[in-house]
Amino acid sequence: MRFFSIIAAVLFCIPAAHATVPDDSYIAGYAAGVLKGLKIDIPSLVVRNGTITVPSKKLPEEDRARVVRILSEIPGVTAVNIADGTVQPSAAAPSAPDTAAKAPDVPATTTAAAPDEAITKEGVPADDSTVLATGMLPEGHLFKPLLADPRWAHFSAAYRNYIGNNVDGNNNGSVSFGETIPFYRGNFGQSTVQWEAGLQAAVFSDFNLDAPSSDLINSDFIASAYGSVRAGQLSAFGRVFHQSSxxxxxxLLRSITSLERINLSYEGADLRLSYELPYGIRVYGGGGGLFHKRPSEIKPWLVQYGMEFRSPWRIEVVSMRPILAVDFKNHEQNNWNTDVSARAGFQLDRLxxxxxxxxxxxxxxxGNSPTGQFYREKVEYLGIGAHYHF
Incomplete structure (x- = not known):
């Protein structure tokens, strides 16, 4: 069946093995040598999967921006984190051991948390700062994905059961294929404030699982050019986008179909701001508008806001982290009625x-359906799905 074939493509065609992991021992020695060359004495630092963590108490405030910028340019480094307090690596790094460097000529050693520790707090307090690697096609994102936004570009497969009457069946499957790709990332001057620019694109498709051949109901195509900025815990994401449905x-061929087809297509621009609070809590908000829209009578304005919880605590036995997110949208087209999207579950850090x-x-x-052709229809559904996110 078509839908289940697409699910298989989403979940199993992504390589099961990790991408090549940078050599943390090499990075640790390189970083220690860089710090020694800058005449900065830091007794120890930790490297985990390309991320360098430096205790802030050992790094002079006046040197922080310069050191972080230089360390982020080391080959293989994905991020530099300034930790306010003692760095305590978790017991289960996804694919490479935690590496501590004493000096460039001293072999790196592996460290780990107590084996009987069932739940480990990972991450650092909210006033710490993380700086990502710069240059062409860098890893990571300055603006984290919106976990509950039904139209955030990523790979996913979900089953949805519609409550009440749905325009085409109550048992639907939904898949998405998409990504946010940063082309270039840099720093503003000599500061640790970073910017990046790239493309975001995705396809969202819905299938009627009640139909004999799991008929395709609708596909939305979204493509955009975006720019994002990050300063500490504050980040921003702006884009100019196209969407067609x-x-x-x-x-269309089935006789039961009574929906009037709409040639739905438009361009738009939007901006979202995000702030990360302590204990894994994040709030965001923003809005945007449409232009060059068909049909032309569509009202242009949109407001979006929400909250997320990404647990800083992880159940080490299964490397599992709880997640909770809720997203709200108000469209002028729908008389500013609130569309509510909520998601909750867990993240498997090792997979x-x-x-x-x-x-x-x-x-x-x-709320009003997020599926393009049916934006006038009120829907309510429950579902469960698998998602790949940073």
Whole structure:
């Protein structure tokens, strides 16, 4: 069946093995040598999967921006984290051991938390800063993905059960294929404030699982050029985008279909701001508008806001981290009624590919349909799905 073949493509065609992991021993020795050359004495630092963590108490305030910028340019480094306090690596790094460097000519050693520790707090307090690697095609994102946004570009597969009457069946499958790709990242001057520019694109498709051949209902295509900025815990994401919506052939051919087809296509621009609070809590908000839209009578304005919780504590036995997110949207087209999207579940930190981690989330939606052709329809559904996110 078509839908289940697409699910298989999403979940299993992504390589199971990790992408090549940088040599943490090499990075640790290189970083220690750089610090020694700058005449900065830091007794120890930790490198985990390309991320350098430096205790802030050992790094003079006046040297912090310069040191972080230089360390982020070391080959293989994905991020530099300034930790306020003692660095305590967790017991289960996804694919490479934690490495501590004493000096460039001293062999690196492996460290680990107590084996009987069931839950480990990972990460650092909210006032710490992380600086990502710069240059062409860098890893990571300055602006973290919106976990509950039904139209955030990423790879996913989900089952949804619609409550009440749905335009085409109550048992639907939904898949998405997409990514946010940074082309270049840099720093503003000599500061640790960073910017990046790139492309974001995705396809979102829905299938009627009640139909004999799991008919394609609709596909939305979204492509955009974006820019993002990050300063500590504050980040921003702005884009200019195109979206078009296309009904499936089987949906159009079936006699039960009474929906009027709309040639839905538009361009728009939006901006979102995000702030990360202590204990894994994040709040965000923003809005945008449409231009060059078809049909022309669509009202242009949109407001979006939400909250997320990414647990800083991880259950080490299964490397599992709880997640909770809720997203709200208000469209002028729908008289500013609130669309609510909520997702909750867990993230498996060890199961990752290309830096993306696998999440299993239950979901709930109530509002005007996020599916392009059906934006006038009120829907409510419950579902469960698998998602790949940073």
């Amino acid at each position: 296309h009904l499936g052939d089987e949906f 990752q590919a290309f830096g993306r981690k696998l999440q299993f989330l239950v979901e709930y939606f109530n």
